[in-house]
Amino acid sequence: MSALPDESGHFGRFGGRMMPEALMAALDELTAAWQDAMADPGFTGELERMLREYAGTPSLLYDATKLSEVAGARILLKREDLNHTGAHKIRNVLGQALLTKRMGKTRVIAETGAGQHGVATATACAYLGLDCVVYMGEVDTERQALNVARMHLLGAEVVAVKSGSRTLKDAINEAIRDWVTNVDHTAYVFGTAAGPHPFPAMVRDFVRGIGDETREQSMELLGRLPDAVVACVGGGSNAIGMFETFIDEPSVRLYGFEAGGEGVDTLRHAATIWQHDTGVLHGARTYVLQDEDGQTVESHSISAGLDYPGVGPEHAWLAETGRAEYRPITDARAMDAMALLSRTEGIIPAIESAHAVAGAMDLAEELGPDAVIVVNLSGRGDKDMGTAIEWFGLGATRPDGTAGAGPDEAAGEGSGEVQL
Amino acid sequence: MSGSTRPVFEAARAEGRAALVGYLPAGFPDVPGSVDAMRTMVENGCDVIEVGLPYSDPVMDGPTIQRAAQTALEGGVRTADVLRTVEAVAATGAKVVVMTYWNPVERYGVERFAADLASAGGSGLITPDLVPDEASEWVAAADKHDLDKIFLVAPSSTDERLAMTTAACRGFVYATAVMGVTGARESTSSLAEPLVARVREVTDLPIGVGLGVSTGDQAADVGRYADGVIVGSAFVRRLLDAGDDRRTGLESLAALTRELADGVRRAR
Numbered sequence: 001m002s003a004l005p006d007e008s009g010h011f012g013r014f015g016g017r018m019m020p021e022a023l024m025a026a027l028d029e030l031t032a033a034w035q036d037a038m039a040d041p042g043f044t045g046e047l048e049r050m051l052r053e054y055a056g057t058p059s060l061l062y063d064a065t066k067l068s069e070v071a072g073a074r075i076l077l078k079r080e081d082l083n084h085t086g087a088h089k090i091r092n093v094l095g096q097a098l099l100t101k102r103m104g105k106t107r108v109i110a111e112t113g114a115g116q117h118g119v120a121t122a123t124a125c126a127y128l129g130l131d132c133v134v135y136m137g138e139v140d141t142e143r144q145a146l147n148v149a150r151m152h153l154l155g156a157e158v159v160a161v162k163s164g165s166r167t168l169k170d171a172i173n174e175a176i177r178d179w180v181t182n183v184d185h186t187a188y189v190f191g192t193a194a195g196p197h198p199f200p201a202m203v204r205d206f207v208r209g210i211g212d213e214t215r216e217q218s219m220e221l222l223g224r225l226p227d228a229v230v231a232c233v234g235g236g237s238n239a240i241g242m243f244e245t246f247i248d249e250p251s252v253r254l255y256g257f258e259a260g261g262e263g264v265d266t267l268r269h270a271a272t273i274w275q276h277d278t279g280v281l282h283g284a285r286t287y288v289l290q291d292e293d294g295q296t297v298e299s300h301s302i303s304a305g306l307d308y309p310g311v312g313p314e315h316a317w318l319a320e321t322g323r324a325e326y327r328p329i330t331d332a333r334a335m336d337a338m339a340l341l342s343r344t345e346g347i348i349p350a351i352e353s354a355h356a357v358a359g360a361m362d363l364a365e366e367l368g369p370d371a372v373i374v375v376n377l378s379g380r381g382d383k384d385m386g387t388a389i390e391w392f393g394l395g396a397t398r399p400d401g402t403a404g405a406g407p408d409e410a411a412g413e414g415s416g417e418v419q420l
Numbered sequence: 421m422s423g424s425t426r427p428v429f430e431a432a433r434a435e436g437r438a439a440l441v442g443y444l445p446a447g448f449p450d451v452p453g454s455v456d457a458m459r460t461m462v463e464n465g466c467d468v469i470e471v472g473l474p475y476s477d478p479v480m481d482g483p484t485i486q487r488a489a490q491t492a493l494e495g496g497v498r499t500a501d502v503l504r505t506v507e508a509v510a511a512t513g514a515k516v517v518v519m520t521y522w523n524p525v526e527r528y529g530v531e532r533f534a535a536d537l538a539s540a541g542g543s544g545l546i547t548p549d550l551v552p553d554e555a556s557e558w559v560a561a562a563d564k565h566d567l568d569k570i571f572l573v574a575p576s577s578t579d580e581r582l583a584m585t586t587a588a589c590r591g592f593v594y595a596t597a598v599m600g601v602t603g604a605r606e607s608t609s610s611l612a613e614p615l616v617a618r619v620r621e622v623t624d625l626p627i628g629v630g631l632g633v634s635t636g637d638q639a640a641d642v643g644r645y646a647d648g649v650i651v652g653s654a655f656v657r658r659l660l661d662a663g664d665d666r667r668t669g670l671e672s673l674a675a676l677t678r679e680l681a682d683g684v685r686r687a688r
Contacts, residue, residue, distance in 0.1 A: 008553065016553075016554050017551065017553065017554060018522055018549055018550065018554055019549055019551070020479070020480050020548055020549055020572065020574070021551055021571070021572045021573055021574045021577055021581070021585065021596075022572075022574035022575075022576055022577075022596060022599060023576075024551060024574075024576070024577065024581060025576040025577065025578055025581070026576065028578075163483070163486050163490075164476065164477070164486075164490070169477060170477075173477050173478070173479050176479040177479060177480075177482075177600075177601045180479075180480070180599060180600055180601060181599055181600040181601065182599075183576065183599065184599075278526075279523050279526060279527060280522050280523040280526060280549075281477065281523065282477070282479075283549075288523070290523065290527060292527070293498055293499045293524055293527060293528070294475075294499075294523040294524035294525075294526065294527025294528065295475065295476040295493065295524070296476040296477050296523075
């Protein structure tokens with residue numbers, strides 16, 4: 001078990017509570033309620049039951065033999081994409097929503113970028129009978145109208161945030177403003193393992209089943225632990241969920257893959273750890289994309305779920321201590337990996353998760369044919385078909401009526417891994 | 421040349437009134453415009469000026485101040501401009517503090533910021549998203565450079581946190597009158613007076629009350645029990661409403677300052 005964070009919520013020099021005093025009592029209350037709940041078999045048992053019966057966990061650990069052949073090492077996929085709502089996020093929101101009920105609060109707020117955490121939160125609130133308000137940048141509500149409709153259908157209210165850059169970070173700002181105002185009856189269900197203490201540790205607790213299951217499934221399948229576990233990193237919840245179990249297992253290497261966007265030399269990326277600038281954002285000291293004056297810089301990634309200018313403080317600490325290694329993967333390489341996994345295994349990954357697949361291809365080469373690499377396939381790609389259509393030029397019919405271009409014909413840039 | 425804000429509150433108390441503290445973001449509508457505006461506020465009765473450092477992610481601010489800060493950032497305001505603004509306003513003889521979210525200070529360098537703020541004639545710093553629990557570096561730099569450390573207390577603060585926070589303050593204590601973000605409100609909060617009473621139990625420091633005050637009557641009401649009345653959004657609103665007509669904006673700002681200054685004098 002990791003001894004961090006310390007009592008004040010720090011992972012080394014990262015983390016903490018860089019938040020207004022008005023929220024301190026609520027953060028203390030939440031910390032106490034979470035620690036109390038995690039020690040109560042009544043709570044953990046009920047959460048476990050919900051995860052099993054409703055969310056469909058444990059997720060499969062799938063031996064991706066065809067992808068492995070291409071990669072040159074054995075690759076196992078942790079199939080979080082098969083969970084209810086199509087991603088690992090359901091683990092976090094069920095945990096936080098059940099905790100909200102336990103605390104006697106009736107109203108939930110959440111932020112969302114592309115809408116995945118918003119949909120997951122709306123789902124948990126529908127399931128548990130909680131009022132739900134989701135803050136979403138106005139730009140994102142336009143780009144992700146389908147997810148807005150999903151949230152509406154699930155009974156949630158969606159507020160289009162018009163301030164700042166009108167994207168995820170501004171949605172978080174607005175949710176914090178709501179929380180400051182309504183904190184007595186409102187819980188903030190945060191979408192990633194970032195923010196002020198206790199969120200990074202609490203979210204980690206709720207998603208660490210990913211790694212715990214992987215350990216058990218690896219022992220069953222291989223009789224040993226994998227050589228490496230890999231995950232994509234935006235805020236970092238799916239990655240910390242995979243890593244946590246293995247932090248104290250020195251034989252297991254930990255790799256996080258950040259969104260390199262159009263390239264880390266272009267400024268249009270979301271590779272926060274790669275950029276390595278310490279700062280304070282949304283309640284924690286961590287690495288932050290910022291300008292010379294400490295103003296937050298807009299991130300860029302083709303994958304909305306990784307498009308965030310901060311990162312969870314535990315990842316900052318794991319990077320600084322060298323326990324985990326973080327690398328950027330460009331948009332183009334992620335899209336190649338999306339096509340590759342679709343063609344080899346018949347699994348369409350979320351573009352977020354495709355960053356991890358691309359990273360695993362590199363690792364396979366580095367670690368060699370005897371290596372076993374577990375990729376956290378954190379989400380499914382249905383939500384990304386709009387992006388895929390545009391990127392690959394999919395779906396266009398030819399004048400002669402034959403099928404349109406596939407990725408191997410259309411994907412001009414990238415590593416060429418899709419040419420099968 | 422700088423020195424603590426505390427004597428200002430004590431002098432006001434000796435006159436049987438509350439002090440008037442006025443906030444504007446530096447660089448709004450532009451750097452010279454904000455200096456003119458702050459000087460106007462001093463000339464018409466503000467005892468202390470809070471110079472806001474515009475920040476990209478102002479989680480404690482409502483729409484009015486967000487808009488002004490955004491305008492300032494789009495206009496290219498830099499941290500160095502904020503310090504120049506402090507210098508220009510402090511030259512009037514008024515006490516000047518900077519109100520800032522924490523990341524720009526950390527990025528500038530905490531020690532360097534404290535040194536430059538002191539040499540610009542600033543009296544200290546109000547830190548809305550930095551609590552004393554996380555402030556050891558700032559406390560050391562502030563003490564070294566003889567600066568006020570103004571932390572916030574809220575209606576939700578426990579007695580334990582009120583004691584801890586006020587013990588870390590120098591200058592005055594900033595009491596947030598409402599649970600919520602900055603912005604003018606119809607009536608003053610019923611949470612403010614009990615909060616001030618609780619703060620007085622644990623400290624002798626002057627107490628300024630902010631969030632929501634926009635009229636002379638509200639200032640009079642708050643001035644009954646607080647040592648300072650802090651006004652922000654209402655000033656910003658006057659400038660926003662005047663648009664490009666700077667002269668009208670300054671006149672409107674002057675009129676509001678006089679109304680509020682009269683309010684804090686009617687209090688007791």
